[in-house]
Amino acid sequence: MAYWYARRTCAAALYLQGIWDYDQFLYTHNMFKAGQLGCGTEGLTREFQEQAAAKSVEYLRKYVPQWQSLLIG
Numbered sequence: 561m562a563y564w565y566a567r568r569t570c571a572a573a574l575y576l577q578g579i580w581d582y583d584q585f586l587y588t589h590n591m592f593k594a595g596q597l598g599c600g601t602e603g604l605t606r607e608f609q610e611q612a613a614a615k616s617v618e619y620l621r622k623y624v625p626q627w628q629s630l631l632i633g
Contacts, residue, residue: 561608562615564595569616 571588574580 561595561599561612562619564592565613565616566619568592569620 568588571580571585575582575585
C-alpha cells in the first residue's frame with residue numbers, strides 16, 4: 561500500500577503543477593483503488609492506512625530528500 565500512496569501523491573503533485581491533466585491523475589487514483597482491492601486493504605483500519613502512508617513518505621524521501629509529508633484525502 562505504501563507504493564500506491566506514493567504513486568497517488570506524486571500524481572496529485574503533477575496535476576496541481578499543471579504537468580498532468582485531470583484524466584492522468586484520475587487514472588492513477590483509480591489504480592490506487594485497484595491496488596487497495598488487490599491487497600485486500602479497502603476498509604482496513606485507519607492505523608494500517610496511516611502506517612502505509614508514513615512508509616510512502618520514506619520511499620519518496622529516497623528520491624526527494626526535502627519531502628516532508630503527504631496530504632492524503
